[in-house]
Amino acid sequence: MNLFSDIHALVLDRLERLVAEGELPAGLDFSNVAVEPPRDPAHGDMATNAAMVLAKPAGRKPxxxxxxxxxxxxxxxRIASAEVAGPGFLNLRLAPxxxxxxxxxxxARGNDFGRSEMGRGVRVNVEYVSANPTGPLHVGHTRGAVFGDALASLLDFSGHEVTREYYINDGGxxxxxxxxxxxxRYREACGLEPExxxxxxxxxxxxPVGQALKEKYGESLLDRPESEWLEEVRAFATERMMEMIRAxxxxxxxxxxxxxxxxxxYGSGRIEAAIARLEEKGLIYRGVLEPPKGKMPEDWEPREQLLFRSTAFGDDVDRPIQKSDGSWTYFAPDIAYHLDKIERGFDALIDVWGADHGGYVKRMKAAVAALSDGKVPLDIKLIQLVRLFKGGAPYKMSKRAGNFVTLRDVVDQVGPDVTRFVMLTRKNDAPLDFDFDKVLEQSRDNPVFYVQYAHARVRSVMRKAEALGIDVNGAPALEDEAEFAVARKIAEWPRLVEIAARGHEPHRIAFYLYDxxxxxxALWNRGNDRPxxxxxxxDDAAASAAKIPLARAVGVVISTGLGILGVTPVEEMR
Structure with missing residues (x-):
């Protein structure tokens, strides 16, 4: 049940009736007609802009x-009242x-309440994390991982066919x-001083990687030149790093x-094939780029390179794909990789990148537009920095990592559930402050606790009802405005899911759950004053049976929402 969709359909039906009755001209475009919650709840339950968007094409006053x-x-x-407001908005109040x-x-729907077929089986590739396999994941990767994973779950919940993908940057x-x-570190394991x-x-x-190399090779690599051991050690170390990253x-x-x-x-011919695909479209040429704006690098000199005509797709300048020495730029394998995604049959691509890759967005979008003839959209989500605090001061660096705080540092201190929820309490393109003390506070100011506490209260209601033998499957009865406020918020859930999925904005789920x-x-506290x-x-099993369904519905939605975020709802607070 999507109440907003149902009322929207009702509005469109009545507009068609007005057309049939000659009140409105035929051929009107209803695509911009919306039904939304009013900004001020005092104005009603829903509002429609129908008259405002149709007035000009209909030649009528709103x-x-x-x-x-x-x-x-x-x-x-279902409509208790419909009131014209302002220049022509229509505020609707629904029957209790x-x-x-x-x-x-x-x-009745349980954890499928709010699930939709909006995606209609659209195949989406969500690529996220994709860190260089050179060390443990840091806190910036943590935020990208949480965002990408929650977005993938959100898209799946809204009917899309989702593939979660990690691009291993092991070619540079x-x-x-x-x-x-x-x-x-291998030399160190062999008893020598590491340099x-x-x-x-x-x-x-x-x-541990150096020790594992010692176990595998003994001391046989010590007397070999780098040209002989580099490839073997690179493959070995990369795999060990990926094992750490997966863990x-x-x-x-x-x-x-x-x-x-x-x-x-590399060496597969796929990079060359991707470039050839662009060349067939007349988008590859040899040329000399303009010098970079701002301060001129000391080593810059004009030289002919192989260039991709990315300006034909909205980029600021054309981009080099092959250096003057014949080696590929970083852009070339990325082009080939995205062509591979397109050829795997994905209908839409989403890349989740760190904010430091902002300058790379336009060229990558240009390449995908060119390779797919504009048929496969690429949405790139940039993840802003996470600022860590503890005890009111910036959090110290991790010795183990060398120069950054790791994902494990965060998870080990506060747990995966808190980590995931907090990482979604800001939109992806806004910086996020993560205070190790505040995220564990038991207060309204801590959204993780506040949402989990609501779920725990629902579960306490269910346990108490079971202990008293109260029927929890009765018909819901709402009387107080605080009860209606909760029900209205529940009704927003299916609409919110679609909005969040359409905009690729999983943070909206966290915001909604807090609301x-x-x-x-508020309803619970009201019960303290009004038993x-x-x-x-x-002392009143019948009244309980009519009240409990509202709490059950809240529990359903919070559990479902937390599931999308990858957070386990708690049964009780300790």
């Missing part, structure tokens, strides 16, 4: 259309029975640096469907 629409809506039993039906529908020079760093030169990775996390993601509750290696593209918890706690509003009334 208030005239609104009045005619209000009259036609009045014959539906409607809200009881919403509560009953939430209970950074993995050679990893190999050399691991080799020094961690500037530019190598200093973290202690490579000590870190599992600790956060993140599991990928696909791990795609960048290195697999629902607020409405529920007849309490969910369980020990």
């Amino acid at each position: 208030r005239e259309i609104a009045a005619a629409l209000a009259e036609r809506l009045g014959d539906d039993p 029975s409607v809200w009881a039906e919403v509560v009953a529908a939430a209970i 020079a950074q993995v050679d640096v990893l190999a050399r760093s691991a080799y020094e 961690i030169a500037e530019g190598l990775y200093p973290g202690d996390y490579l000590v 870190d993601l599992a600790a956060l509750g993140v599991r990928m469907d696909v791990y795609f290696s960048e290195r697999s593209l 629902l918890a607020s409405a529920f706690h 007849e509003l309490r969910f369980v009334q020990e």
Whole structure:
């Protein structure tokens, strides 16, 4: 049951009636007609802009259309009143029975309440994390991992066919640096002093890799030149790093469907094939780029390169794909990788990147538009920084990592559920402050606690009802405004899911759950002053049976919402 969709359909039906009756001209476009919650709840339960958007094409005054629409809506039993407001908005109040039906529908549908077929089987690839396999995941990766995983779950819940994917950046020079760093830890395992030169990775996390190399090769690599051991050590160290990354993601509750290696593209002909595809479209040429704006780099000189005409698709400048020495730029394998996604049959692509990749967005979108002839959209979500605090001060760096706080540092201190929820309490493109003390506070100011506490209260109601032998399957009865406020918020859930999925905004789920918890706690507190509003009334089983369904519905929605976020709802607070 999606009440907003149902009332929207009713509004469209009555508009068609006005057309049939000659009140409105034929051929009007109703696509911009919306039914939404009013900004001020005092104005009603829902509001429609129908008269405002149709006035000009219909050649009628907005208030005239609104009045005619209000009259036609009045014959539906769900509509208690329809009032024209302002220049022509129409505010609707629904019959009390409607809200009881919403509560009953939430209970009947259970964790499928709010699930939709909006995606209609659309195949979506969500690529996220995709960190260089050179060390443990840091807190920035944590936020990207949570965002990408929650977005994938949200899209799945709204009917999409989702693939979660990790792109292993193992094709660049950074993995050679990893190999050399691991080799020094191997020398250390062999009893020699490691030489961690500037530019190598200093973290202690490579000590076990060096020991594992010693176990596999003994001391046989010590006397061999780098040209002989580099490839073997690189492959060995990369795999060990990916094992660590997979374990870190599992600790956060993140599991990928696909791990795609960048290195697999090299020597396979797929990079060349992707460039050839663009060349066939007349989008590849040899040329010299303009010097970069701002301060001129000392080593810059004009040189001919192979360029992709990305300006044809909205980019600021054309982009090099091959250097003057014949080697590929970083952009070339990324083009081939996204062509691979397109050829796997995905209807839409989503990439989740760190904010430092903002300058890469336009070229990647241009490449995908060119490769797919504009048929496969690419949405790139940039994840802003996470600022860590503890005891009111910036949190110290991790010695194990070398120079950053790791995902495991965060999860080990506060747990995966708190980590995941807090990472979604801001929109992805806004910086996020993560205070280790505040995220564990038991207060309204801590959204994790506040939402979990609401669910725990629902569960306490159910346990108490069971202990007293109260029937929890009765028909819901709503009387007080605080009860209707909770029911209205429950009714928003299916609409909210569709809005969040359409905008690729999983943070909306966290915001909604906090608002629902607020409405529920307000009702609970109201029951402290008015015993007849309490969910369980020990001396009145019939009244309890009518009150408990509202609490059950709240529990259903919070449990479902937390499930999308990857957070386990708690049964009781300790």
